[in-house]
Amino acid sequence: MYYYETVYIIHPALQEGRLNDIVTKIQNKLNKLKGEILYVDNWGKKKFTYPIDKQKYGTYILCQYSLDGQHIKDISQELELNPNILRYLITKIDKSDIKEGSTTLETMEEKVKEETEAKKINNDASTIEPKEELENEKDVAGVNKTEKKEAEVVVDESNNK
Amino acid sequence: MAILGNTRICPFKEDCALIKKIDYKEYKFLKKFITEQGKIIPAHVTGVSAKYQRLITSEIKKARVLALLPFAADPRYN
Numbered sequence: 001m002y003y004y005e006t007v008y009i010i011h012p013a014l015q016e017g018r019l020n021d022i023v024t025k026i027q028n029k030l031n032k033l034k035g036e037i038l039y040v041d042n043w044g045k046k047k048f049t050y051p052i053d054k055q056k057y058g059t060y061i062l063c064q065y066s067l068d069g070q071h072i073k074d075i076s077q078e079l080e081l082n083p084n085i086l087r088y089l090i091t092k093i094d095k096s097d098i099k100e101g102s103t104t105l106e107t108m109e110e111k112v113k114e115e116t117e118a119k120k121i122n123n124d125a126s127t128i129e130p131k132e133e134l135e136n137e138k139d140v141a142g143v144n145k146t147e148k149k150e151a152e153v154v155v156d157e158s159n160n161k
Numbered sequence: 162m163a164i165l166g167n168t169r170i171c172p173f174k175e176d177c178a179l180i181k182k183i184d185y186k187e188y189k190f191l192k193k194f195i196t197e198q199g200k201i202i203p204a205h206v207t208g209v210s211a212k213y214q215r216l217i218t219s220e221i222k223k224a225r226v227l228a229l230l231p232f233a234a235d236p237r238y239n
Contacts, residue, residue, distance in 0.1 A: 007186075007227055009227065009228070046229075048228035049199075049228050049229065049230060049231040049234070050228055050231055050232065050235065050238065051238070052228055058228075060227070062186070087226065087227060087228065089185075089223060089226055089227055091185075091223070
């Protein structure tokens with residue numbers, strides 16, 4: 001058993017439903033060969049730096065899994081014979097290179113939603129935090145002043161006595 | 162190594178966290194080590210040590226297969 005990583009590019013004309021069909025097809029093939037899927041990620045639609053099969057764009061899918069070395073040729077054959085997969089790259093990786101995350105593919109809509117939510121939360125946090133800090137600073141300054149005043153009062157009293 | 166008398170220190174020996182970034186998935190980082198044309202910049206220009214230059218070249222070549230980095234940048238392609 002070794003750990004492998006595959007990036008493959010799916011034809012840009014394929015949208016959500018048919019794209020997921022291809023991904024599940026490959027995952028089923030992996031499961032048939034007793035491979036274990038450890039991480040799946042959708043990079044989204046990207047522009048190529050040079051045209052592949054007269055296409056300028058493609059959807060990138062990253063998949064990390066463990067598999068017996070002898071079955072790698074079956075996976076590469078599966079990827080090679082699928083006309084909707086423009087390019088693929090299989091690399092061997094260390095166990096330490098495996099990313100933590102979901103083993104099921106998120107749809108792009110969900111991802112975009114999550115990102116916007118995260119941004120919102122970050123914005124809220126950034127707007128709230130500085131105010132609190134300022135208040136704290138004010139408090140500290142105020143406390144210091146009062147302390148100083150008290151000290152002065154004490155000094156005065158001692159002088160009077 | 163030195164070019165025009167300027168001794169350079171390997172960026173990966175200065176900051177060990179950068180070594181993890183030598184990966185074809187981090188193609189935006191690897192862009193630093195190619196020219197506008199898409200050629201790999203030689204180590205004696207960037208100051209990268211031989212050990213990491215070997216890694217960088219292999220990872221750039223992987224990224225080229227996936228069209229993340231260019232083999233040769235075509236000015237007419239957009």
